[in-house]
Amino acid sequence: MMKQFQKTKKYYLGVLMSIDKKFIAEVFQNLDLQPNEVERIAATFELLDLKKGTILLHENEVVHDQYYVRSGCLRTYFNDVSGKEHTIQFAIKDWWISDYTAFFSTSKALLQIECIQDAQVYKISRKEMEVLYAEIPSLETFFRKKMEKGFAAFQKRILSNLSQPAKDRYYSFIKTYPNIEQSVKNYHIASYLGITTESLSRIRKEITS
Amino acid sequence: MMKQFQKTKKYYLGVLMSIDKKFIAEVFQNLDLQPNEVERIAATFELLDLKKGTILLHENEVVHDQYYVRSGCLRTYFNDVSGKEHTIQFAIKDWWISDYTAFFSTSKALLQIECIQDAQVYKISRKEMEVLYAEIPSLETFFRKKMEKGFAAFQKRILSNLSQPAKDRYYSFIKTYPNIEQSVKNYHIASYLGITTESLSRIRKEITS
């Protein structure tokens, strides 16, 4: 498949920057970064325009980057041996996305990252980010906290998969992520909940009646 | 239920320490800590002797601590509305355990921590650990990496729950955690795999035949 996204220009050394610094400051809003720190960070961010359908990361590619979503919608999913897709994560505005399991160890992707609504994302490499950790320690804390949230979300998901019927999990999903529900297809939601699209359809029918 | 564990004495300021510093150094073996750093850490560790059956943490208690297992075996589990137990994690020698979701935010426990084989554990408070992060930055990195591993394990579990039948999940479990298999009951394993003990029994029967 052709690459459907294009890179924006990138200028190093902070002389000229194509990326909106103000926006970068908002990404890390609670950190109270110094202007020079924001500039330093901005230099490592790369803005990408993605068309719906783009596969940003393919299975077995080494994962060097994570992405911050400015707009649009992406998801990570796993293709199992029987050809079924299992959605691990959706990401809309202000979410981070990657195959984190592979990202952390700079190893091969198990997941694919797919753009499911035209999107603008920042691409951030792990390597550059680790250099930044040393310069701006609060960044490491920022990402540690993100990770803690992600960990908690995964645990919650394991428990709801184990203890709740599909109908309850669907209710939780639309209640917890109303904005995501609007950006994705029902078959995406089904693959996230771990049911077939037919089962989801039956659940939805039950609800409306 | 009576408390079945007793605290060991604890001496502050590094004047006298009841806890084996050599052992502490091993906990963080890859960090290459200085002797004074080890001493500093040791002062925040509290050694507990636990009897099988002890509930170290009850649902709805605020979670201030995590535990490092020196010996024995513990598990965290969730009691769902219908009275079923769902095991989230087992911990044997050299594993860390807590209700991390609550631990990270110092909020109320959803899980219980149960000692399932007589154990010796170190208790480490989040608060003290965060002070240590500032003094010994490599500690924050150490725990971030642990978290990354835990995150990856959770993702793997979500995917295997969604894509594999119980039999395959059981095979993976005993292959991945042979040492845990020997320390826990089959009904613990069943509650980890998300099946009933009857189903696990049938799977085991199939294997032996």
Add this chain to the structure above:
DNA sequence: AAGCTTTCTTATCATAGATCAATTTTTTCT
């Protein structure tokens, strides 16, 4: 607007694993 293509729905039948109810085996305690 007509015709594709994608997405969603509906119906029928199949099945993994649950539930219920005993029973047997293993472990623990006195």
Add this chain to the structure above:
DNA sequence: AGAAAAAATTGATCTATGATAAGAAAGCTT
């Protein structure tokens, strides 16, 4: 060792969700 408790097994039946197969509806494209 023998009794009691805990854990594991087995059988019969039930149920939520899957698989398969059509169709209907919605969204794009020209």
